[in-house]
Amino acid sequence: MSLLGAPELTEEGEFVINIGPQHPSTHGVLHLKVWLDGETIKKVQPHLGYIHRSIEKMSESLSYRNFIYVTSRMDYLSAHINNQACALAVEKGLQIEAPPRAQMIRILMAELTRLSSHQLWWGCTGLDLGAVTPFFYAFREREAIMEIMEESCGARLTQNYCVPGGVMYDVHPNFQNRVKDVIKQIKSKFKEYEEILSGNVIFEQRTKGVGYISAADAVSYGCTGPTARGSGVSCDVRKWFPYDGYEKVQFKEILEHGGDCYARYMVRMAEMKQSAYIIEQLIDNIPEGDFQAKTKMVLKLPKGEFYQRVETARGELGVYIVSDGAASPYRIKYRSPNFSNLSALEHMAKGAKIGDLVAIMATIDLVIPDVDR
Amino acid sequence: MTNEEIKQSVSALFPAVTYDETGEFLNLLISSGDLRPLIEALRKNAEYDFDFLFCLTCIDWKTHLTMVYHLLSKKHKHAIVIKAKIADTINPEIETVSDLWKTAIFHEREVYDLFGVKFLNHPDLRRLLLDESWEGYPLRKNYVDENMITI
Numbered sequence: 349m350s351l352l353g354a355p356e357l358t359e360e361g362e363f364v365i366n367i368g369p370q371h372p373s374t375h376g377v378l379h380l381k382v383w384l385d386g387e388t389i390k391k392v393q394p395h396l397g398y399i400h401r402s403i404e405k406m407s408e409s410l411s412y413r414n415f416i417y418v419t420s421r422m423d424y425l426s427a428h429i430n431n432q433a434c435a436l437a438v439e440k441g442l443q444i445e446a447p448p449r450a451q452m453i454r455i456l457m458a459e460l461t462r463l464s465s466h467q468l469w470w471g472c473t474g475l476d477l478g479a480v481t482p483f484f485y486a487f488r489e490r491e492a493i494m495e496i497m498e499e500s501c502g503a504r505l506t507q508n509y510c511v512p513g514g515v516m517y518d519v520h521p522n523f524q525n526r527v528k529d530v531i532k533q534i535k536s537k538f539k540e541y542e543e544i545l546s547g548n549v550i551f552e553q554r555t556k557g558v559g560y561i562s563a564a565d566a567v568s569y570g571c572t573g574p575t576a577r578g579s580g581v582s583c584d585v586r587k588w589f590p591y592d593g594y595e596k597v598q599f600k601e602i603l604e605h606g607g608d609c610y611a612r613y614m615v616r617m618a619e620m621k622q623s624a625y626i627i628e629q630l631i632d633n634i635p636e637g638d639f640q641a642k643t644k645m646v647l648k649l650p651k652g653e654f655y656q657r658v659e660t661a662r663g664e665l666g667v668y669i670v671s672d673g674a675a676s677p678y679r680i681k682y683r684s685p686n687f688s689n690l691s692a693l694e695h696m697a698k699g700a701k702i703g704d705l706v707a708i709m710a711t712i713d714l715v716i717p718d719v720d721r
Numbered sequence: 722m723t724n725e726e727i728k729q730s731v732s733a734l735f736p737a738v739t740y741d742e743t744g745e746f747l748n749l750l751i752s753s754g755d756l757r758p759l760i761e762a763l764r765k766n767a768e769y770d771f772d773f774l775f776c777l778t779c780i781d782w783k784t785h786l787t788m789v790y791h792l793l794s795k796k797h798k799h800a801i802v803i804k805a806k807i808a809d810t811i812n813p814e815i816e817t818v819s820d821l822w823k824t825a826i827f828h829e830r831e832v833y834d835l836f837g838v839k840f841l842n843h844p845d846l847r848r849l850l851l852d853e854s855w856e857g858y859p860l861r862k863n864y865v866d867e868n869m870i871t872i
Binding site (some may be wrong): 567 | 743744745746772773774775776778780781789791795822823824826827828831835849850851852859860
Protein backbone atom coordinates (compact mmCIF):
# COMPACT_ATOMS: atom_id res chain seq x y z
CA MET A 349 0.00 0.00 0.00
CA SER A 350 1.34 3.38 -0.93
CA LEU A 351 1.40 6.34 1.36
CA LEU A 352 -1.84 8.32 1.27
CA GLY A 353 -1.33 11.23 -1.04
CA ALA A 354 1.67 9.82 -2.87
CA PRO A 355 1.09 9.64 -6.65
CA GLU A 356 0.84 6.21 -8.27
CA LEU A 357 1.25 5.11 -11.88
CA THR A 358 -1.25 2.61 -13.31
CA GLU A 359 -0.44 -0.02 -15.94
CA GLU A 360 -2.13 2.12 -18.61
CA GLY A 361 0.28 4.92 -17.81
CA GLU A 362 -2.32 6.97 -15.94
CA PHE A 363 -1.18 9.01 -13.03
CA VAL A 364 -3.27 8.66 -9.86
CA ILE A 365 -3.20 11.56 -7.46
CA ASN A 366 -5.12 12.42 -4.32
CA ILE A 367 -6.69 15.84 -3.93
CA GLY A 368 -7.72 16.53 -0.38
CA PRO A 369 -8.92 15.84 2.25
CA GLN A 370 -7.05 18.98 3.28
CA HIS A 371 -6.98 20.80 -0.02
CA PRO A 372 -8.16 24.43 0.18
CA SER A 373 -10.27 24.25 -2.98
CA THR A 374 -12.44 21.37 -1.71
CA HIS A 375 -13.92 23.66 0.99
CA GLY A 376 -13.93 20.97 3.61
CA VAL A 377 -12.71 17.46 4.07
CA LEU A 378 -13.43 16.03 0.64
CA HIS A 379 -10.97 13.53 -0.71
CA LEU A 380 -10.85 13.06 -4.48
CA LYS A 381 -8.86 10.35 -6.15
CA VAL A 382 -8.11 11.52 -9.67
CA TRP A 383 -6.81 9.44 -12.59
CA LEU A 384 -4.86 11.63 -15.02
CA ASP A 385 -3.50 11.21 -18.52
CA GLY A 386 -1.14 14.14 -18.76
CA GLU A 387 -3.37 16.92 -17.51
CA THR A 388 -6.62 15.34 -18.71
CA ILE A 389 -8.93 13.83 -16.12
CA LYS A 390 -9.85 10.22 -16.90
CA LYS A 391 -11.70 9.35 -13.74
CA VAL A 392 -12.63 11.00 -10.43
CA GLN A 393 -13.59 9.06 -7.33
CA PRO A 394 -14.87 10.98 -4.32
CA HIS A 395 -13.96 9.39 -0.97
CA LEU A 396 -16.40 10.56 1.66
CA GLY A 397 -16.91 10.17 5.35
CA TYR A 398 -14.17 12.33 6.87
CA ILE A 399 -16.82 14.32 8.72
CA HIS A 400 -19.53 11.66 8.92
CA ARG A 401 -21.31 11.97 12.26
CA SER A 402 -24.35 9.84 11.40
CA ILE A 403 -26.82 12.61 12.13
CA GLU A 404 -29.57 10.23 11.01
CA LYS A 405 -28.68 7.76 13.76
CA MET A 406 -28.36 10.55 16.33
CA SER A 407 -31.79 11.90 15.40
CA GLU A 408 -33.35 8.52 16.19
CA SER A 409 -32.58 9.00 19.86
CA LEU A 410 -33.56 12.67 20.07
CA SER A 411 -37.00 14.14 20.63
CA TYR A 412 -38.91 15.96 17.91
CA ARG A 413 -37.86 19.26 19.46
CA ASN A 414 -34.19 18.41 19.79
CA PHE A 415 -33.32 16.76 16.49
CA ILE A 416 -33.83 20.06 14.66
CA TYR A 417 -30.71 21.55 16.21
CA VAL A 418 -28.45 18.77 14.97
CA THR A 419 -29.41 19.60 11.39
CA SER A 420 -27.79 23.04 11.67
CA ARG A 421 -24.54 21.11 11.43
CA MET A 422 -25.33 19.59 8.06
CA ASP A 423 -25.31 22.42 5.54
CA TYR A 424 -24.01 25.02 7.95
CA LEU A 425 -24.33 27.83 5.39
CA SER A 426 -28.07 27.14 5.08
CA ALA A 427 -28.55 26.21 8.72
CA HIS A 428 -31.77 28.16 9.06
CA ILE A 429 -33.31 26.48 6.01
CA ASN A 430 -32.38 23.03 7.35
CA ASN A 431 -34.13 23.88 10.61
CA GLN A 432 -37.11 25.14 8.67
CA ALA A 433 -37.37 21.84 6.77
CA CYS A 434 -37.39 19.83 10.00
CA ALA A 435 -39.86 22.14 11.71
CA LEU A 436 -42.17 21.89 8.69
CA ALA A 437 -41.89 18.09 8.65
CA VAL A 438 -42.87 17.89 12.33
CA GLU A 439 -45.70 20.36 11.74
CA LYS A 440 -46.94 18.18 8.88
CA GLY A 441 -47.05 15.24 11.27
CA LEU A 442 -48.82 17.20 13.99
CA GLN A 443 -51.17 18.73 11.40
CA ILE A 444 -50.58 22.25 12.65
CA GLU A 445 -49.47 25.33 10.81
CA ALA A 446 -47.22 28.12 11.99
CA PRO A 447 -48.98 31.49 12.47
CA PRO A 448 -48.67 33.95 9.53
CA ARG A 449 -46.14 36.09 11.39
CA ALA A 450 -43.89 33.10 12.05
CA GLN A 451 -44.12 31.99 8.41
CA MET A 452 -43.15 35.43 7.20
CA ILE A 453 -40.20 35.64 9.59
CA ARG A 454 -39.07 32.21 8.44
CA ILE A 455 -39.14 33.21 4.77
CA LEU A 456 -37.30 36.44 5.47
CA MET A 457 -34.60 34.62 7.42
CA ALA A 458 -34.41 31.92 4.75
CA GLU A 459 -33.83 34.48 2.01
CA LEU A 460 -31.23 36.30 4.11
CA THR A 461 -29.54 32.93 4.60
CA ARG A 462 -29.63 32.28 0.86
CA LEU A 463 -28.14 35.69 0.19
CA SER A 464 -25.32 35.22 2.68
CA SER A 465 -24.65 31.68 1.44
CA HIS A 466 -24.46 32.79 -2.18
CA GLN A 467 -22.19 35.66 -1.18
CA LEU A 468 -19.79 33.33 0.55
CA TRP A 469 -19.91 31.07 -2.50
CA TRP A 470 -19.20 34.03 -4.79
CA GLY A 471 -16.21 35.11 -2.77
CA CYS A 472 -14.80 31.59 -2.60
CA THR A 473 -15.34 30.95 -6.29
CA GLY A 474 -13.28 34.02 -7.03
CA LEU A 475 -10.61 32.88 -4.61
CA ASP A 476 -10.51 29.38 -6.13
CA LEU A 477 -10.04 30.80 -9.60
CA GLY A 478 -7.30 33.20 -8.60
CA ALA A 479 -9.17 36.42 -7.83
CA VAL A 480 -8.60 37.51 -4.24
CA THR A 481 -10.65 40.71 -4.10
CA PRO A 482 -14.18 39.18 -4.40
CA PHE A 483 -13.64 37.35 -1.13
CA PHE A 484 -13.29 40.64 0.75
CA TYR A 485 -16.16 42.26 -1.11
CA ALA A 486 -18.48 39.34 -0.36
CA PHE A 487 -17.55 39.17 3.31
CA ARG A 488 -18.15 42.87 3.75
CA GLU A 489 -21.85 42.48 2.89
CA ARG A 490 -22.18 39.05 4.43
CA GLU A 491 -21.04 40.37 7.78
CA ALA A 492 -24.01 42.74 7.89
CA ILE A 493 -26.41 39.81 7.36
CA MET A 494 -24.64 37.79 10.05
CA GLU A 495 -25.17 40.68 12.47
CA ILE A 496 -28.91 40.68 11.76
CA MET A 497 -28.95 36.94 12.44
CA GLU A 498 -27.05 37.41 15.67
CA GLU A 499 -29.41 40.11 16.86
CA SER A 500 -32.62 38.13 16.31
CA CYS A 501 -31.50 34.50 16.63
CA GLY A 502 -28.61 34.81 19.04
CA ALA A 503 -26.23 33.01 16.71
CA ARG A 504 -24.48 33.92 13.49
CA LEU A 505 -24.18 30.61 11.70
CA THR A 506 -26.15 27.86 13.44
CA GLN A 507 -29.27 29.86 14.09
CA ASN A 508 -31.57 27.18 15.59
CA TYR A 509 -34.37 29.71 15.16
CA CYS A 510 -37.16 27.43 13.92
CA VAL A 511 -39.16 25.32 16.34
CA PRO A 512 -42.19 23.15 15.57
CA GLY A 513 -45.06 25.61 15.35
CA GLY A 514 -43.15 28.78 14.54
CA VAL A 515 -39.94 30.52 15.54
CA MET A 516 -38.28 30.55 18.93
CA TYR A 517 -38.46 34.27 19.68
CA ASP A 518 -39.95 37.29 18.00
CA VAL A 519 -37.59 39.31 15.83
CA HIS A 520 -35.52 42.07 17.38
CA PRO A 521 -37.16 45.54 17.29
CA ASN A 522 -34.34 46.76 15.02
CA PHE A 523 -34.92 43.92 12.55
CA GLN A 524 -36.93 45.77 9.89
CA ASN A 525 -34.72 48.83 9.76
CA ARG A 526 -31.51 46.86 9.66
CA VAL A 527 -32.74 44.53 6.94
CA LYS A 528 -33.83 47.49 4.83
CA ASP A 529 -30.41 49.10 5.22
CA VAL A 530 -28.60 45.89 4.36
CA ILE A 531 -30.72 45.17 1.29
CA LYS A 532 -30.19 48.70 0.05
CA GLN A 533 -26.47 48.31 0.59
CA ILE A 534 -26.30 44.90 -1.10
CA LYS A 535 -28.36 45.99 -4.09
CA SER A 536 -25.97 48.82 -4.77
CA LYS A 537 -23.09 46.29 -4.86
CA PHE A 538 -24.49 43.83 -7.43
CA LYS A 539 -23.10 45.91 -10.27
CA GLU A 540 -19.71 45.90 -8.58
CA TYR A 541 -19.84 42.11 -8.30
CA GLU A 542 -20.55 41.75 -11.99
CA GLU A 543 -17.86 44.16 -13.03
CA ILE A 544 -15.14 42.52 -11.00
CA LEU A 545 -15.85 38.86 -11.78
CA SER A 546 -18.67 38.13 -14.24
CA GLY A 547 -17.23 40.22 -17.04
CA ASN A 548 -13.62 39.30 -16.34
CA VAL A 549 -11.95 37.69 -19.38
CA ILE A 550 -9.84 35.26 -17.34
CA PHE A 551 -12.87 34.21 -15.32
CA GLU A 552 -14.99 33.68 -18.43
CA GLN A 553 -12.33 31.58 -20.09
CA ARG A 554 -11.96 29.39 -17.04
CA THR A 555 -15.70 28.76 -16.69
CA LYS A 556 -17.33 28.90 -20.14
CA GLY A 557 -17.71 25.45 -21.68
CA VAL A 558 -16.17 23.82 -18.60
CA GLY A 559 -17.92 21.07 -16.62
CA TYR A 560 -20.84 20.57 -18.98
CA ILE A 561 -23.84 18.52 -17.87
CA SER A 562 -27.00 18.11 -19.96
CA ALA A 563 -30.49 18.60 -18.54
CA ALA A 564 -31.33 14.88 -18.79
CA ASP A 565 -28.12 13.88 -17.01
CA ALA A 566 -28.67 16.49 -14.31
CA VAL A 567 -32.09 15.00 -13.55
CA SER A 568 -30.73 11.45 -13.67
CA TYR A 569 -27.98 12.33 -11.20
CA GLY A 570 -30.56 13.92 -8.92
CA CYS A 571 -29.01 17.37 -9.20
CA THR A 572 -31.12 20.16 -7.77
CA GLY A 573 -30.74 23.82 -7.00
CA PRO A 574 -28.54 26.14 -9.06
CA THR A 575 -26.49 23.14 -10.24
CA ALA A 576 -29.49 21.75 -12.11
CA ARG A 577 -30.99 25.12 -13.02
CA GLY A 578 -27.75 25.96 -14.83
CA SER A 579 -28.67 23.13 -17.21
CA GLY A 580 -32.20 24.43 -17.69
CA VAL A 581 -33.92 21.99 -15.33
CA SER A 582 -36.83 23.59 -13.52
CA CYS A 583 -36.57 22.34 -9.93
CA ASP A 584 -37.16 25.24 -7.54
CA VAL A 585 -39.05 23.72 -4.62
CA ARG A 586 -40.38 27.18 -3.73
CA LYS A 587 -42.28 27.12 -7.04
CA TRP A 588 -43.03 23.40 -7.39
CA PHE A 589 -44.14 22.65 -3.84
CA PRO A 590 -44.56 26.00 -2.05
CA TYR A 591 -44.20 26.00 1.73
CA ASP A 592 -44.54 28.67 4.44
CA GLY A 593 -46.44 30.97 2.09
CA TYR A 594 -44.00 31.13 -0.85
CA GLU A 595 -47.02 30.83 -3.15
CA LYS A 596 -47.97 34.42 -2.22
CA VAL A 597 -44.53 35.84 -2.98
CA GLN A 598 -43.52 37.11 -6.37
CA PHE A 599 -40.19 35.94 -7.73
CA LYS A 600 -38.74 34.28 -10.80
CA GLU A 601 -37.19 30.86 -11.02
CA ILE A 602 -33.83 31.51 -12.65
CA LEU A 603 -32.95 29.16 -15.49
CA GLU A 604 -29.83 29.14 -17.65
CA HIS A 605 -29.34 26.68 -20.46
CA GLY A 606 -25.56 26.59 -20.85
CA GLY A 607 -25.03 23.62 -18.53
CA ASP A 608 -21.45 24.75 -17.85
CA CYS A 609 -19.74 26.41 -14.89
CA TYR A 610 -20.55 29.87 -16.22
CA ALA A 611 -24.28 29.07 -16.42
CA ARG A 612 -24.32 27.81 -12.85
CA TYR A 613 -22.46 30.96 -11.81
CA MET A 614 -25.00 33.19 -13.56
CA VAL A 615 -27.92 31.37 -11.92
CA ARG A 616 -26.57 32.11 -8.45
CA MET A 617 -25.81 35.72 -9.31
CA ALA A 618 -29.40 36.23 -10.49
CA GLU A 619 -30.77 34.34 -7.49
CA MET A 620 -29.15 36.83 -5.15
CA LYS A 621 -31.16 39.59 -6.83
CA GLN A 622 -34.34 37.52 -6.53
CA SER A 623 -33.72 36.95 -2.82
CA ALA A 624 -33.24 40.68 -2.31
CA TYR A 625 -36.47 41.26 -4.24
CA ILE A 626 -38.39 38.80 -2.03
CA ILE A 627 -37.09 40.46 1.14
CA GLU A 628 -38.04 43.91 -0.17
CA GLN A 629 -41.59 42.70 -0.83
CA LEU A 630 -42.07 41.22 2.62
CA ILE A 631 -40.14 43.37 5.02
CA ASP A 632 -42.87 46.02 5.41
CA ASN A 633 -45.68 43.48 5.48
CA ILE A 634 -44.86 41.27 8.46
CA PRO A 635 -48.30 40.53 9.95
CA GLU A 636 -48.94 41.14 13.63
CA GLY A 637 -49.77 38.23 15.89
CA ASP A 638 -48.16 35.23 17.52
CA PHE A 639 -44.73 34.04 16.47
CA GLN A 640 -45.40 30.52 17.70
CA ALA A 641 -48.37 28.20 17.69
CA LYS A 642 -49.26 26.49 20.95
CA THR A 643 -47.82 22.98 21.06
CA LYS A 644 -47.55 20.31 23.74
CA MET A 645 -44.39 19.96 25.82
CA VAL A 646 -43.65 16.47 24.50
CA LEU A 647 -44.37 16.13 20.83
CA LYS A 648 -45.54 12.78 19.53
CA LEU A 649 -46.15 12.27 15.86
CA PRO A 650 -48.86 9.83 14.80
CA LYS A 651 -47.81 6.56 13.21
CA GLY A 652 -46.96 7.17 9.59
CA GLU A 653 -44.54 8.83 7.22
CA PHE A 654 -43.96 12.50 6.52
CA TYR A 655 -41.87 13.96 3.75
CA GLN A 656 -41.02 17.64 3.59
CA ARG A 657 -38.79 19.32 1.06
CA VAL A 658 -37.43 22.84 0.98
CA GLU A 659 -35.12 24.80 -1.27
CA THR A 660 -31.81 25.42 0.48
CA ALA A 661 -29.10 27.56 -1.10
CA ARG A 662 -27.78 24.39 -2.74
CA GLY A 663 -30.93 22.63 -3.82
CA GLU A 664 -33.65 20.37 -2.60
CA LEU A 665 -33.40 19.17 0.98
CA GLY A 666 -35.83 16.40 1.84
CA VAL A 667 -36.64 15.36 5.39
CA TYR A 668 -38.27 11.95 5.52
CA ILE A 669 -39.63 11.03 8.95
CA VAL A 670 -40.91 7.55 9.72
CA SER A 671 -42.83 7.59 12.98
CA ASP A 672 -44.03 4.67 15.07
CA GLY A 673 -45.97 6.93 17.42
CA ALA A 674 -43.16 7.45 19.95
CA ALA A 675 -41.60 10.72 21.14
CA SER A 676 -38.59 10.34 18.85
CA PRO A 677 -38.49 9.38 15.19
CA TYR A 678 -38.18 5.71 14.23
CA ARG A 679 -36.13 6.58 11.19
CA ILE A 680 -35.07 9.85 9.61
CA LYS A 681 -33.55 10.29 6.20
CA TYR A 682 -32.08 13.60 5.09
CA ARG A 683 -32.01 13.79 1.34
CA SER A 684 -29.22 16.30 1.09
CA PRO A 685 -28.76 18.38 -2.06
CA ASN A 686 -24.97 18.26 -1.97
CA PHE A 687 -24.83 14.48 -1.83
CA SER A 688 -26.62 14.14 -5.16
CA ASN A 689 -24.87 17.12 -6.72
CA LEU A 690 -21.48 15.66 -5.82
CA SER A 691 -22.35 12.37 -7.52
CA ALA A 692 -22.45 14.28 -10.81
CA LEU A 693 -18.90 15.58 -10.31
CA GLU A 694 -17.25 12.72 -12.19
CA HIS A 695 -19.61 13.18 -15.13
CA MET A 696 -18.78 16.91 -15.31
CA ALA A 697 -15.04 16.51 -14.82
CA LYS A 698 -14.32 13.62 -17.19
CA GLY A 699 -12.18 14.83 -20.07
CA ALA A 700 -11.55 18.24 -18.49
CA LYS A 701 -8.14 19.50 -17.41
CA ILE A 702 -7.02 19.17 -13.82
CA GLY A 703 -7.20 22.93 -13.31
CA ASP A 704 -10.84 22.89 -14.36
CA LEU A 705 -11.70 20.54 -11.52
CA VAL A 706 -11.41 23.47 -9.12
CA ALA A 707 -13.83 25.54 -11.22
CA ILE A 708 -16.30 22.64 -11.36
CA MET A 709 -16.15 22.03 -7.61
CA ALA A 710 -16.58 25.74 -6.95
CA THR A 711 -19.72 26.04 -9.08
CA ILE A 712 -21.35 22.93 -7.59
CA ASP A 713 -20.97 24.87 -4.31
CA LEU A 714 -20.02 21.94 -2.11
CA VAL A 715 -20.47 21.94 1.64
CA ILE A 716 -18.93 18.70 2.85
CA PRO A 717 -20.73 18.29 6.22
CA ASP A 718 -23.94 18.19 4.19
CA VAL A 719 -22.56 15.40 1.99
CA ASP A 720 -21.34 13.26 4.87
CA ARG A 721 -24.05 14.17 7.40
CA MET B 722 -51.89 11.05 -14.06
CA THR B 723 -53.86 11.06 -10.85
CA ASN B 724 -53.18 8.49 -8.14
CA GLU B 725 -56.30 6.58 -9.16
CA GLU B 726 -55.17 6.39 -12.80
CA ILE B 727 -51.69 5.22 -11.81
CA LYS B 728 -53.23 2.58 -9.57
CA GLN B 729 -55.47 1.27 -12.33
CA SER B 730 -52.83 1.12 -15.01
CA VAL B 731 -50.19 -0.40 -12.70
CA SER B 732 -52.53 -3.11 -11.42
CA ALA B 733 -53.36 -4.07 -15.00
CA LEU B 734 -49.66 -4.67 -15.68
CA PHE B 735 -48.54 -5.94 -12.25
CA PRO B 736 -51.28 -7.69 -10.28
CA ALA B 737 -48.87 -8.48 -7.42
CA VAL B 738 -48.61 -4.82 -6.35
CA THR B 739 -50.63 -3.70 -3.32
CA TYR B 740 -51.38 -0.09 -2.43
CA ASP B 741 -51.34 2.18 0.59
CA GLU B 742 -52.91 5.62 0.30
CA THR B 743 -52.86 6.75 3.92
CA GLY B 744 -49.86 9.03 3.55
CA GLU B 745 -48.97 12.01 1.42
CA PHE B 746 -47.98 9.92 -1.60
CA LEU B 747 -49.48 6.86 -3.25
CA ASN B 748 -47.43 3.89 -1.99
CA LEU B 749 -46.83 0.85 -4.17
CA LEU B 750 -45.89 -2.16 -2.05
CA ILE B 751 -44.05 -5.09 -3.58
CA SER B 752 -41.63 -7.83 -2.57
CA SER B 753 -37.96 -7.30 -3.37
CA GLY B 754 -37.84 -10.09 -5.97
CA ASP B 755 -40.58 -8.47 -8.12
CA LEU B 756 -39.24 -4.92 -7.90
CA ARG B 757 -37.15 -4.73 -11.05
CA PRO B 758 -39.84 -5.19 -13.78
CA LEU B 759 -42.16 -2.75 -11.98
CA ILE B 760 -39.60 -0.02 -11.47
CA GLU B 761 -38.27 -0.42 -15.01
CA ALA B 762 -41.77 0.07 -16.43
CA LEU B 763 -42.31 3.15 -14.27
CA ARG B 764 -39.06 4.66 -15.53
CA LYS B 765 -39.37 3.76 -19.20
CA ASN B 766 -43.08 3.88 -20.09
CA ALA B 767 -43.85 7.31 -21.50
CA GLU B 768 -47.18 7.55 -19.68
CA TYR B 769 -45.45 7.30 -16.27
CA ASP B 770 -42.03 8.79 -17.11
CA PHE B 771 -40.67 8.91 -13.56
CA ASP B 772 -37.37 10.55 -14.42
CA PHE B 773 -36.43 11.96 -11.00
CA LEU B 774 -35.57 9.63 -8.11
CA PHE B 775 -35.55 12.23 -5.37
CA CYS B 776 -35.04 9.98 -2.39
CA LEU B 777 -33.79 6.43 -1.94
CA THR B 778 -33.46 4.92 1.47
CA CYS B 779 -34.03 1.89 3.63
CA ILE B 780 -35.94 1.27 6.86
CA ASP B 781 -35.12 -1.49 9.34
CA TRP B 782 -38.34 -2.92 10.78
CA LYS B 783 -36.42 -5.57 12.78
CA THR B 784 -38.41 -8.44 11.18
CA HIS B 785 -37.66 -7.25 7.66
CA LEU B 786 -36.08 -4.37 5.71
CA THR B 787 -37.97 -2.01 3.43
CA MET B 788 -36.36 -0.21 0.52
CA VAL B 789 -38.11 3.09 -0.18
CA TYR B 790 -37.97 4.82 -3.57
CA HIS B 791 -39.50 8.29 -3.95
CA LEU B 792 -40.21 9.00 -7.61
CA LEU B 793 -41.31 12.14 -9.41
CA SER B 794 -42.07 12.84 -13.03
CA LYS B 795 -40.83 16.24 -14.13
CA LYS B 796 -43.06 16.14 -17.19
CA HIS B 797 -46.34 14.82 -15.78
CA LYS B 798 -45.77 16.24 -12.28
CA HIS B 799 -46.95 13.14 -10.45
CA ALA B 800 -45.13 11.46 -7.61
CA ILE B 801 -45.27 8.01 -6.02
CA VAL B 802 -43.41 5.94 -3.47
CA ILE B 803 -42.36 2.35 -4.07
CA LYS B 804 -41.67 0.15 -1.08
CA ALA B 805 -39.89 -3.13 -1.62
CA LYS B 806 -39.91 -5.57 1.28
CA ILE B 807 -36.74 -7.57 1.84
CA ALA B 808 -37.63 -10.52 4.05
CA ASP B 809 -34.07 -11.79 4.61
CA THR B 810 -32.38 -9.59 7.22
CA ILE B 811 -29.20 -11.71 7.47
CA ASN B 812 -28.21 -11.48 3.80
CA PRO B 813 -30.46 -8.79 2.31
CA GLU B 814 -30.28 -8.54 -1.48
CA ILE B 815 -32.12 -6.51 -4.10
CA GLU B 816 -31.67 -5.58 -7.75
CA THR B 817 -29.98 -2.24 -8.39
CA VAL B 818 -31.77 0.68 -10.04
CA SER B 819 -28.54 2.59 -10.71
CA ASP B 820 -28.80 1.98 -14.48
CA LEU B 821 -32.20 3.75 -14.51
CA TRP B 822 -31.25 6.70 -12.32
CA LYS B 823 -27.57 7.52 -11.92
CA THR B 824 -28.19 9.16 -8.55
CA ALA B 825 -28.84 5.65 -7.24
CA ILE B 826 -25.14 4.79 -7.63
CA PHE B 827 -24.31 6.92 -4.59
CA HIS B 828 -27.55 6.39 -2.71
CA GLU B 829 -27.33 2.61 -3.00
CA ARG B 830 -23.74 2.67 -1.83
CA GLU B 831 -24.91 4.63 1.20
CA VAL B 832 -27.62 2.06 1.96
CA TYR B 833 -25.10 -0.78 1.46
CA ASP B 834 -22.77 0.99 3.85
CA LEU B 835 -25.24 1.75 6.62
CA PHE B 836 -27.77 -1.10 6.27
CA GLY B 837 -25.80 -3.89 4.62
CA VAL B 838 -28.22 -4.35 1.72
CA LYS B 839 -26.42 -5.91 -1.23
CA PHE B 840 -27.39 -4.45 -4.61
CA LEU B 841 -27.12 -6.97 -7.43
CA ASN B 842 -25.50 -5.69 -10.66
CA HIS B 843 -24.40 -2.42 -9.04
CA PRO B 844 -21.36 -1.08 -10.96
CA ASP B 845 -19.29 -0.02 -7.94
CA LEU B 846 -20.60 -1.42 -4.66
CA ARG B 847 -18.17 -0.27 -1.97
CA ARG B 848 -18.66 1.34 1.40
CA LEU B 849 -19.18 5.07 0.98
CA LEU B 850 -19.04 6.90 4.30
CA LEU B 851 -17.41 4.36 6.59
CA ASP B 852 -14.08 2.61 6.35
CA GLU B 853 -13.91 -0.77 4.57
CA SER B 854 -12.86 -2.39 7.86
CA TRP B 855 -15.89 -1.13 9.79
CA GLU B 856 -17.88 -3.93 11.40
CA GLY B 857 -21.66 -3.88 11.38
CA TYR B 858 -24.21 -1.56 9.83
CA PRO B 859 -24.88 1.49 12.04
CA LEU B 860 -28.43 2.31 10.97
CA ARG B 861 -29.68 -1.22 11.65
CA LYS B 862 -31.69 -1.40 14.87
CA ASN B 863 -29.61 -4.29 16.24
CA TYR B 864 -26.34 -2.34 15.90
CA VAL B 865 -24.55 -1.90 19.21
CA ASP B 866 -22.11 0.96 19.53
CA GLU B 867 -19.68 0.19 22.33
CA ASN B 868 -18.40 3.75 22.43
CA MET B 869 -21.80 5.33 22.93
CA ILE B 870 -22.17 7.13 26.25
CA THR B 871 -25.64 7.65 27.66
CA ILE B 872 -25.88 10.72 29.82
